[in-house]
Amino acid sequence: MKALAVTPGRENSAHVTEIPEPRLDLIPGGRGVLMKTLQVGVDATDSEINEGLYGQAPQGDNHLVIGHEFFGIVEAVGENVTNVQPGEYCSCTVRRPGPSLFDKIGRNDITSHDEYYERGINLRHGFMTEKVVDDCEFVVKVPVGLKKLGVLAEPVSVCAKAIEQAYLAQTRLQVWKPRLAFVTGAGQIGLLTAMMLRLRGLEVYVIARTPNPGLKEEIANGYGAEYVSTQKESMEKLVSRVGAPDLVIEATGSSRVAFDAMRFLARNGALVWTSVTGGKNLLNDFPSDSVNLEWVLGNKLLVGSVNGNRDHFNQGIADLALAEVMFPGVTERILTTPIDGFDNPEVIMDKLSNDKSALKVYVDVASAEE
Template identity: 30%
Template sequence: MKAIHFTGWGVAGLADLREPELEPGHALVRVMASGLCHTDIDVLYGRYGNGAFPLVPGHEYAGIVEAVAEDVTDWRPGDRVAIDPNIPCGKCRSCRKGLTNLCETLEAYGVSRNGGFAEYSTVKTGHLHATGNLPFHMAALAEPLACVLNGLGNARASSAENALVFGAGPIGLLMALSLKAQGVEDVSVADINESRLTFAQSLGLTPLRSGSSDLAHLKKSFDFVADATGIAQVVEDMIAYTADGGTALVFGVSAPDARIQIAPFEIFRRQISLVGSHSLNRNIPEALAILQRDNGMMARLVSHRLPLADVLPYLSKGTATPQTMKVQFSTE
């Protein structure tokens, strides 16, 4: 089968691999759509995961069950599924507390085990979720959407009257649209790129240029503020835009050695809640339910649906343009 193959740090190519063999409790999934995430690039360059090379990347994927192991009775060939990539141990303290995304030995399809940038993938059946008639390119958004929902849930963002998301890339816009889907009507997005802000406005979001006087006049104005850029300076600055009693969410992935300066007195005096979020936590079904209700806005975030070979160049930052949103390997 054709697959994108990471054979070492910074080494990626298109390979012909043997079709994976079925093990007990597993299903063979024919991948129909698999989304590219910045985490895939971090895995390739050794900035995320445990360097489990060789590896087939891809943790945002959906497809059709091709075959099931003999002991599997709850799935059958032809079922349309999305995959929850996280593989927790189920035994450590975090897992016992229900925080499986914080498992001490967390593994994941596409990070430490072969994932979805291939024609076929074998998956434990407990990680399959039925997608009904949802188009595959939308079903493949379930994983990043579930990550967003995990963050919004931790921050109790649905109770906000208004919100500001820094970053008008695909994950920032997915977060902004998720806030709208959860009933937050007044959602703004800040970015330095005008074309991305224009696109955000077409999605029904309020665009704000980072560094502008329009944004500067809105300090202490937002019940909920989130960073979806991973830029430490943005994380530091977002506290200034959080209203008294509001919540700030660190969602973007900053460099591990990055540091910020925040005045503890300001957090104390203004009763600011500072919240973190990592990955998803068994909430693919919630994400799929939102995608089923979506009016087409989230689907617009998929800007590229490409053959496997054409996805490879996007593993280099230089390929993407401001108009690039979610890039997917797609067979549709």
């Protein structure tokens, strides 16, 4: 069976390889789910793994099958599987258990173990294959009415967790009713986060470099948010116009922007970092003294958030469904760049790195009818 893999640590090593076909009996206890891969989303994580910035192969292998944003259809299930049945659409969580206490209670997404296990990212093979098998614990059903958006199930789970983490952490204040939110970055995470915050009634500003007018602005506006291009208005000027945000979700992939956002948060506010930066940039001009003073005196909060568990997947899928009612037709505009199959990894990586019009790149592996 074909798969798209990399040789971890080697730059531009993406290649098509042959791997054994998955079998239900590989999952013990009758808990296996065999799925046909329909679509796999790709993002900056896949690009950075291909650049050799991070990622490790599973023990005993010298390659890592990539692809962590899975959408497929169930073909067969073990005798003890009840949450999905053959013919149903599904996605899969990414993080797999380690040995920590959090892993043992089902919170793989916040493991305290030094090593983390993520399908398609680190120490576990991903989903860029023709078929996959997994434990039913990690399989999430996608309603048939959302099949056109199924490949967004994983990204929207990341957004769901980031928002949840902010609200959970802010219970420290006893009363926290955020009114104004900034979302930095207008990729899939930024736009989906804006959608979810708008569903929760916040005034939302999406801040990114891409100039107006354009697709990102249209999508943000379609959700009832305001898109702000930093080429026209800096974050500092935006704050002087609309006020300091109660909540900032950072999703640019730039550590400079992540730190810069600390300068503008309101008192008692929360800043959530979702960016994963694999570089080695140093910031020598950051106003650390003033930021430290303002954060201590202002009781401000910084939270890192990565990955999502099945509850976050379910919340994200529910929000996708509600958004289809509240903002019909807007979300599917994120799906800009389909690629037919993974036989040409150079094309996939080129779209990720060089196609400025590509908002969401995803691979059509198969159709449900095949």
